[in-house]
Amino acid sequence: MVATRKTVVVALGGNALGPPGEHVTIYDQFRFTRESLKSVVELAREGWRIAIVHGNGPQVGDELLRNEMAADVLPEQPLGVLVASTAGWIGYMIQQSLQNSLRKAGVHRLVVTQITQVVVDPEAPEMQDPTKYIGRAISEERAERLQDTSWVVKRDRDGLLRRVVASPRPVETIEWNTIRRLIYRGVIVIAAGGGGVPVYWDPALGLEGVDVVVDKDLAAAVLGCEIGASTLLILTDIDAVYRDYGTEHATPLRRLSQKEAEAMLETDELGRGSMRPKVEAAVRFLKGGGRRAIIAQLDQGLAALRGEAGTEIRTR
Numbered sequence: 001m002v003a004t005r006k007t008v009v010v011a012l013g014g015n016a017l018g019p020p021g022e023h024v025t026i027y028d029q030f031r032f033t034r035e036s037l038k039s040v041v042e043l044a045r046e047g048w049r050i051a052i053v054h055g056n057g058p059q060v061g062d063e064l065l066r067n068e069m070a071a072d073v074l075p076e077q078p079l080g081v082l083v084a085s086t087a088g089w090i091g092y093m094i095q096q097s098l099q100n101s102l103r104k105a106g107v108h109r110l111v112v113t114q115i116t117q118v119v120v121d122p123e124a125p126e127m128q129d130p131t132k133y134i135g136r137a138i139s140e141e142r143a144e145r146l147q148d149t150s151w152v153v154k155r156d157r158d159g160l161l162r163r164v165v166a167s168p169r170p171v172e173t174i175e176w177n178t179i180r181r182l183i184y185r186g187v188i189v190i191a192a193g194g195g196g197v198p199v200y201w202d203p204a205l206g207l208e209g210v211d212v213v214v215d216k217d218l219a220a221a222v223l224g225c226e227i228g229a230s231t232l233l234i235l236t237d238i239d240a241v242y243r244d245y246g247t248e249h250a251t252p253l254r255r256l257s258q259k260e261a262e263a264m265l266e267t268d269e270l271g272r273g274s275m276r277p278k279v280e281a282a283v284r285f286l287k288g289g290g291r292r293a294i295i296a297q298l299d300q301g302l303a304a305l306r307g308e309a310g311t312e313i314r315t316r
Contacts, residue, residue, distance in 0.1 A: 013236045033094055040301070051224075053190075054190070054216065055195070060083055079212070110187045120170060133156050173196065192220065232293040238297065293313045
């Protein structure tokens with residue numbers, strides 16, 4: 001779809017809902033969410049059409065833990081259903097916080113949460129290679145118990161034991177047309193929460209759920225292309241894409257062409273951490289018709305859109 005000016009998909013990640021690795025209460029998460037939405041309020045004030053995509057890694061991990069703890073009294077819920085569940089209550093939290101912030105700012109915009117199904121390929125190679133960390137760190141004893149079940153546990157880049165699940169690439173978004181119609185009427189839509197509820201097309205049954213997770217940045221890129229967004233704004237806890245990240249020679253990159261970004265993805269320069277899928281998402285968005293993708297720190301969204309912060313990636 002042809003990109004339309006002043007239409008943006010904002011992907012909220014990093015510490016949007018709470019500091020990574022910390023056990024925070026729901027009240028803490030509401031507080032962090034309110035702080036994280038300042039850029040979105042300013043975008044709304046300036047007349048941007050807005051879709052918001054958010055992560056849910058810690059939250060869905062907590063739901064899995066609740067599943068385990070209640071397993072002797074209640075039937076366990078599958079991962080895909082838990083993704084939908086967290087997308088609902090996190091969406092409510094963002095929706096309410098944004099409604100309150102918009103009202104205080106004198107900005108009259110409607111806000112809605114759309115539970116979003118995202119299609120994946122059940123035969124994708126990623127289905128056989130779980131790499132996506134979810135949830136918080138677990139003990140050695142609990143890791144051994146989990147590995148006796150169907151769960152895979154690995155150490156993350158900080159050496160902590162965590163669950164890993166398959167994360168196939170998103171193919172399409174089922175509700176994209178609904179989302180597009182809403183945002184073109186000025187409604188701010190919270191969509192594809194947690195990367196969207198993963199589904200696949202069954203030849204006989206139609207849409208069916210599958211127990212994987214979808215990377216929220218890649219889901220945001222796909223949704224952005226489907227609704228004709230001009231801009232993908234990925235907000236995280238790192239202020240830019242860095243060359244030689246994690247070394248004493250680390251250098252922030254303020255501008256990249258699509259070809260330069262693709263060249264970085266061909267090397268190990270981005271590592272296997274959280275920045276690689278963000279750059280992959282930026283490239284996918286540009287290939288799908290987007291005009292620019294920006295990766296910036298959570299509190300620098302508006303400055304990044306003005307070219308004053310973050311890393312901007314364009315087709316040339």
